[in-house]
Amino acid sequence: xPDSHIVTNLRWSRADVAALLALPFPELMYRAQSVHxxxxxxxxxxxxxLLSIKTGGCPEDCGYCPQAAGADTGTxxxxxxxxxxxxxxxxxxxxxxxxxxxMGAAWRSxxxxxxxxxxxxxxxxKSLGLETCVTLGMLTVPQTAKLKDAGLxxxxxxxxxxxxxxxxxxxxxxxxxxxxxxxxxxDAGINxxxxxxxxxxxxxxxxxxxxxxxxxxxxxxxxxPINALVAVEGTPLANAEPIDAIDFVRVVAATxxxxxxxxxxxxxxxxxxxxxxxxxxxxAGANSIFHGDKLxxxxxxxxxxxxxxxxxxxxxxxx
Ligand code: SAM
Ligand code: DTB
Ligand code: SF4
Numbered sequence: 001x002p003d004s005h006i007v008t009n010l011r012w013s014r015a016d017v018a019a020l021l022a023l024p025f026p027e028l029m030y031r032a033q034s035v036h037x038x039x040x041x042x043x044x045x046x047x048x049x050l051l052s053i054k055t056g057g058c059p060e061d062c063g064y065c066p067q068a069a070g071a072d073t074g075t076x077x078x079x080x081x082x083x084x085x086x087x088x089x090x091x092x093x094x095x096x097x098x099x100x101x102x103m104g105a106a107w108r109s110x111x112x113x114x115x116x117x118x119x120x121x122x123x124x125x126k127s128l129g130l131e132t133c134v135t136l137g138m139l140t141v142p143q144t145a146k147l148k149d150a151g152l153x154x155x156x157x158x159x160x161x162x163x164x165x166x167x168x169x170x171x172x173x174x175x176x177x178x179x180x181x182x183x184x185x186x187d188a189g190i191n192x193x194x195x196x197x198x199x200x201x202x203x204x205x206x207x208x209x210x211x212x213x214x215x216x217x218x219x220x221x222x223x224x225p226i227n228a229l230v231a232v233e234g235t236p237l238a239n240a241e242p243i244d245a246i247d248f249v250r251v252v253a254a255t256x257x258x259x260x261x262x263x264x265x266x267x268x269x270x271x272x273x274x275x276x277x278x279x280x281x282x283x284a285g286a287n288s289i290f291h292g293d294k295l296x297x298x299x300x301x302x303x304x305x306x307x308x309x310x311x312x313x314x315x316x317x318x319x
Contacts, residue, residue, distance in 0.1 A: 032253035049093035119150035144188035162209030199243035228269025256285025
């Protein structure tokens with residue numbers, strides 16, 4: 001790997017990232033920690049809370065997702081929540097220490113009248129003194145402009161896996177569709193939150209392909225969620241082999257090294273992770289979590305568990 005990549009972080013080839021993932025673990029961790037400490041306080045973690053504002057019945061066929069209409073998960077489809085109910089959840093999240101409130105909707109893309117309601121939610125959450133993030137599916141240019149006007153800070157839109165593996169997991173949209181929405185979000189001046197899922201049966205080269213694609217975006221995402229698949233009964237990926245814990249930490253470390261200034265979020269999958277694995281992820285450069293007993297439809301590590309873990313590790317929420 002040429003040193004110029006380390007010094008300037010211009011571009012990362014898939015081979016560069018694959019070489020990182022294959023480093024002896026102590027070497028990989030040393031590099032990740034060095035990059036982390038140059039850019040962040042290693043004892044501070046950014047806290048986000050998630051809320052599903054529109055659950056289930058999604059027309060897309062993402063193989064991992066319990067909210068796809070075609071998945072047989074018993075997830076009840078609901079309408080978009082009322083603005084006041086969302087604000088009540090945001091107040092509760094703030095009391096539990098969240099700095100950012102992320103609202104997710106099970107849509108392929110938002111309808112314009114729904115977007116107006118979401119814009120009201122964004123303005124309301126922002127007025128509580130929280131940062132705002134939404135994930136609503138694909139967006140057009142006028143839609144990104146509306147969200148920006150409402151005061152949106154971050155848009156979450158994941159690439160999920162490598163370009164090659166994508167078609168094995170999702171057939172109702174393309175990788176290019178995702179890249180187009182990410183470009184629209186970036187052009188509107190909204191911060192980008194974009195990452196992926198591991199543990200979907202992908203190989204090392206797919207993991208390297210995902211990380212390289214993220215790191216090579218015209219500007220790297222400000223926030224990179226790394227999800228370990230939550231395998232839900234009734235989804236096509238229900239029986240996927242879980243990712244090995246050390247391999248997961250390697251993905252976090254390579255993400256940190258290739259995107260030095262981004263927040264790397266230890267996202268879905270923490271409920272099934274040991275404290276020791278989570279601690280290794282923080283050592284590898286993860287510096288953000290979803291805090292709250294629920295993710296969108298599945299369980300998260302509990303608020304109480306997180307408090308005990310943070311106390312044990314001497315990690316503090318970023319203020
Ligand atoms: N419908 C919108 C979309 O897909 O862009 C927004 C909501 S969608 C649930 C947001 C993200 O959640 C997906 O891109 C995926 O990365 C993640 N996700 C969904 N189901 C998951 C699961 N079972 N395990 C881990 N991550 C999951
Ligand atoms: C992200 O990368 N992970 C979050 C958030 N962005 C929207 C979603 C995780 C969902 C896990 C499955 C569920 O709870 O339905
Ligand atoms: Fe729909 Fe998003 Fe789930 Fe895909 S990940 S099925 S687009 S809610």
